[in-house]
Amino acid sequence: MPPTENIPSATGETAPSxxxxxxxxxxxxxxxxxxxxxxxxxxFSVAPGERVTLIGPSGSGKTTILRLVMTxxxxxxxxxxxxxxxxxxxxxxGKRVELPSKVTRSMTTRIGMVFQQFNLFPNMxxxxxxxxxxxxxxxxxxxxxxxxxxxxxxxxxxxxxxxEHPTRLSGGxxxxxxxxxxxxxxxxxxxxxxxxxxxDPELVGDVLAVLRxxxxxxxxxxxxxxxxxxFARDVSHRVMMFDxxxxxxxxxxxxxxxxxxxxxxxxxxxxxx
Amino acid sequence: xxxNWEFAAEALPILLRxxxxxxxxxxxxxxxxxxxxxxxxxxxxxxxxxxxxxxxxLVAFVRNTPLIMQLMFVYFIxxxxxxxxxxxxxxxxFIVIGIHYSTYMSESYRAxxxxxxxxxxxxxTALSLPxxxxxxxxxxxxxxxxxxxxLGNYAVAMFKDTPFLFAISVVELVTSxxxxxxxxxxxxxxxxxxxxxxxxxxxxxSLLIQRxxxxxxxx
Amino acid sequence: MTDNIQTLLNxxxxxxxGVQTTLILTVLGSIGAVVIALVLGxxxxxxxxxxxxxxxxxxxxxxxxxxxxxxxWLFYVFPLLGVDLxxxxxxxxxxxLNYGAYSAEVVRSSIITVDKGQWEGAIALxxxxxxxxxxxxxxxxxxLMIPSLATLLIQLLKGSAVVxxxxxxxxxxxxxxxxxxxxxxxxxxxxxxxxxxxxxWLLQEFMNFLERRATARLGRRRPNSRTDRRATRRxxxxxxxxxxxxxxxxxAGAGPGSGNAGGGL
Numbered sequence: 001m002p003p004t005e006n007i008p009s010a011t012g013e014t015a016p017s018x019x020x021x022x023x024x025x026x027x028x029x030x031x032x033x034x035x036x037x038x039x040x041x042x043x044f045s046v047a048p049g050e051r052v053t054l055i056g057p058s059g060s061g062k063t064t065i066l067r068l069v070m071t072x073x074x075x076x077x078x079x080x081x082x083x084x085x086x087x088x089x090x091x092x093x094g095k096r097v098e099l100p101s102k103v104t105r106s107m108t109t110r111i112g113m114v115f116q117q118f119n120l121f122p123n124m125x126x127x128x129x130x131x132x133x134x135x136x137x138x139x140x141x142x143x144x145x146x147x148x149x150x151x152x153x154x155x156x157x158x159x160x161x162x163x164e165h166p167t168r169l170s171g172g173x174x175x176x177x178x179x180x181x182x183x184x185x186x187x188x189x190x191x192x193x194x195x196x197x198x199x200d201p202e203l204v205g206d207v208l209a210v211l212r213x214x215x216x217x218x219x220x221x222x223x224x225x226x227x228x229x230x231f232a233r234d235v236s237h238r239v240m241m242f243d244x245x246x247x248x249x250x251x252x253x254x255x256x257x258x259x260x261x262x263x264x265x266x267x268x269x270x271x272x273x
Numbered sequence: 274x275x276x277n278w279e280f281a282a283e284a285l286p287i288l289l290r291x292x293x294x295x296x297x298x299x300x301x302x303x304x305x306x307x308x309x310x311x312x313x314x315x316x317x318x319x320x321x322x323x324x325x326x327x328x329x330x331l332v333a334f335v336r337n338t339p340l341i342m343q344l345m346f347v348y349f350i351x352x353x354x355x356x357x358x359x360x361x362x363x364x365x366x367f368i369v370i371g372i373h374y375s376t377y378m379s380e381s382y383r384a385x386x387x388x389x390x391x392x393x394x395x396x397x398t399a400l401s402l403p404x405x406x407x408x409x410x411x412x413x414x415x416x417x418x419x420x421x422x423x424l425g426n427y428a429v430a431m432f433k434d435t436p437f438l439f440a441i442s443v444v445e446l447v448t449s450x451x452x453x454x455x456x457x458x459x460x461x462x463x464x465x466x467x468x469x470x471x472x473x474x475x476x477x478x479s480l481l482i483q484r485x486x487x488x489x490x491x492x
Numbered sequence: 493m494t495d496n497i498q499t500l501l502n503x504x505x506x507x508x509x510g511v512q513t514t515l516i517l518t519v520l521g522s523i524g525a526v527v528i529a530l531v532l533g534x535x536x537x538x539x540x541x542x543x544x545x546x547x548x549x550x551x552x553x554x555x556x557x558x559x560x561x562x563x564x565w566l567f568y569v570f571p572l573l574g575v576d577l578x579x580x581x582x583x584x585x586x587x588x589l590n591y592g593a594y595s596a597e598v599v600r601s602s603i604i605t606v607d608k609g610q611w612e613g614a615i616a617l618x619x620x621x622x623x624x625x626x627x628x629x630x631x632x633x634x635x636l637m638i639p640s641l642a643t644l645l646i647q648l649l650k651g652s653a654v655v656x657x658x659x660x661x662x663x664x665x666x667x668x669x670x671x672x673x674x675x676x677x678x679x680x681x682x683x684x685x686x687x688x689x690x691x692x693w694l695l696q697e698f699m700n701f702l703e704r705r706a707t708a709r710l711g712r713r714r715p716n717s718r719t720d721r722r723a724t725r726r727x728x729x730x731x732x733x734x735x736x737x738x739x740x741x742x743x744a745g746a747g748p749g750s751g752n753a754g755g756g757l
Contacts, residue, residue: 072612101621109618119613122710123631132627133617165711185617275572337646337692338685339653342664346681353677377739384735387728419732426739436560439657447560451568460568468557468565476556479740486736 021084023048023189023221024069030077031064031245038064039245042078048188049219053232053253056242057268062225066191069223070113071104082107082189109137112182113191116198118174120166120181126153127162130181138185145184152180156210172203176210183214190214192224204228211235229273233257241265280459281466284450288466291449298367298445299432305371306431307424310378314386315408317379336376341440344369348441366438366445374431378424385420386412422486429479433471446470499674500683503666510666511687517583517652517662518691522645524588525595532592533599534625547596554593559651562586567658583655591648594741595641601737602637603629635706642699643738646692663687 022045029042038061046052054062067073068080071088079096080087087107089098120129130152131145140148153159156176158169166174175195182190192211196204208231214220215235226232232239232253239256241248241264249261260266313332317325335343348365351357389412397407436447444452450467454460500507535547554562563586570577577585606629614624656665667684671677 070616072615105618113616115609117609119609121610121628133619136623137618167711334689338688339650339664341653342681342684345668349671349677381735381739384732388732423736423739433558436558439560451564454568461572464561464565464569468561471558471561472556476552
């Protein structure tokens with residue numbers, strides 16, 4: 001039984017062209033934790049403005065991919081390029097060389113990430129959370145950053161919470177603040193790591209609505225890991241099914257959800273839907 | 274050369290003799306503290322509120338005032354009581370150090386008892402166990418398991434506080450080092466050796482306790 | 493008794509001098525200890541081996557050799573090496589080194605106890621390593637370390653009585669002089685212990701104030717244990733955790749790789 005044939009797809013637009021310099025490119029990426037290899041010989045790229053959802057069973061390495069792009073994990077082999085420039089390692093005279101951390105950090109300013117557990121800083125107010133990086137990393141003035149932060153809070157529907165401490169907010173509100181915090185850096189790439197998984201079911205809708213709005217009104221490249229299949233189908237241009245650290249199959253959401261090639265994809269989808 | 278091996282060789286047996294007193298003070302002190310600490314922690318539960326309050330105040334008082342002054346206090350009091358004058362300073366030492374550390378250990382016992390999950394109390398009640406049995410057979414064994422590493426750490430701490438017996442002239446390790454140093458003007462050798470002996474005894478012990486703690490943490 | 497009171501009144505200026513000496517030792521000793529603790533504690537969380545390992549060795553050394561040994565070393569051995577230190581400097585130095593080593597372990601374990609997500613959040617915002625530590629991690633670790641630091645501060649106060657062994661006229665020494673002039677052990681030592689107790693109580697209040705301020709910054713309120721049973725259990729586990737930490741701080745404590753000092757049960 002094709003498990004998802006009743007889900008309508010909202011993706012009317014065409015996918016961004018893949019011919020331009022990719023926003024993200026994985027080249028022969030390998031990641032192992034001690035003796036356990038999670039990713040091996042992984043190659044794929046994401047076009048600018050493209051929104052890609054990674055699906056697959058737990059342990060398939062999809063969250064690791066996001067964490068590698070955000071430099072939260074050390075890349076044990078291969079290269080990652082952002083806008084064609086190396087992120088953590090580069091090839092020099094045929095050798096793999098680690099880049100200085102300052103260079104890597106200047107690259108990561110283009111990348112934003114929203115976490116499952118929000119990771120807001122409890123020692124700062126909502127507004128301070130949002131302006132911290134724009135002021136101290138991008139060097140914006142406090143006034144300018146605050147003005148932009150308030151506009152972002154408006155956008156996520158939390159304008160009146162600017163001076164609250166994050167711990168006083170509900171999970172859904174915290175996550176929307178976290179989204180605003182990531183957007184405040186005007187990232188070219190946004191990584192969303194199971195952003196609704198820690199939320200009570202009734203709070204998921206607000207967060208997804210905000211993300212849908214971002215997808216529709218901006219051309220930020222997005223890489224997401226989610227269990228919200230309807231959402232994935234609605235916003236993404238492409239879905240990649242991972243299994244055992246490899247891309248098992250990929251394609252437009254309609255194809256993957258309605259007509260998957262692989263039996264494993266089928267059984268995975270029927271287990272999560 | 275500031276270091277004289279001859280002095281060092283001469284000092285070592287003297288220091289080790291002092292070290293015997295250090296070990297006696299630690300061992301007996303620990304015994305007193307372990308027993309008295311438990312009595313304080315358990316007794317506090319069954320007593321009327323005002324006595325309870327009084328004990329807590331006393332415990333806080335002993336805990337928050339210097340061991341050195343407590344040692345001198347008791348030493349001079351004993352010296353003033355005809356029947357107690359002849360009690361060796363070492364005995365005063367381990368009694369006071371034991372009482373001092375019992376206030377810390379009672380706190381460990383209390384924390385351990387409080388951390389026993391309420392389900393355990395409830396299950397024991399559901400089995401209609403009498404209160405004393407409930408406490409001794411169900412609550413206490415679990416509490417002790419959580420408490421043992423803390424007690425061990427306090428014993429090591431007590432060991433490192435035994436040089437304070439210097440205040441009442443007990444010839445323990447550091448006092449013997451000081452005496453030797455003064456007699457031969459060989460402070461470097463005496464105190465360095467004393468430090469090494471302390472380190473050699475306390476560090477492995479605390480590693481051992483640490484390993485025990487990890488083992489006890491998992492059922 | 494009236495004689496005692498009269499002797500005490502005459503002795504008051506001297507007693508006050510002793511209290512001042514004890515307070516100076518405590519305050520300067522703890523400031524020194526905090527500086528040492530920050531340097532060694534941060535070094536012990538470093539990813540660089542050549543920072544972490546020496547820091548760990550220094551910490552274990554000063555925790556494992558007793559306070560009095562360190563004091564006597566500064567007082568008796570340093571002059572032989574050609575360095576004549578004022579007894580007051582010896583006292584402050586020994587207290588700072590000994591309790592600084594203990595506090596370094598508190599700093600280290602508090603920093604590694606801060607939620608991993610906080611580090612990741614800071615990396616995701618591309619904050620520099622310095623900014624990450626000073627703005628995000630340390631303020632949260634600070635709130636965690638205050639209770640243990642408070643315990644150590646009181647222990648430092650109590651430990652400061654060792655300076656009476658190296659000719660310093662601190663509170664303990666003055667009380668012993670009072671005993672000699674009144675010839676009344678009960679009277680003089682009770683006064684001495686009460687003064688120490690009051691100082692300890694004031695220090696504890698000060699640390700409680702710091703802790704309230706630090707937790708308020710984190711937007712947390714202390715759970716109301718009367719209405720929330722789960723919170724009570726949490727408090728009990730927290731008390732056990734705290735006790736373990738304190739006991740370990742008193743003992744020679746955690747060796748290398750004991751990353752779970754602040755961790756759960």
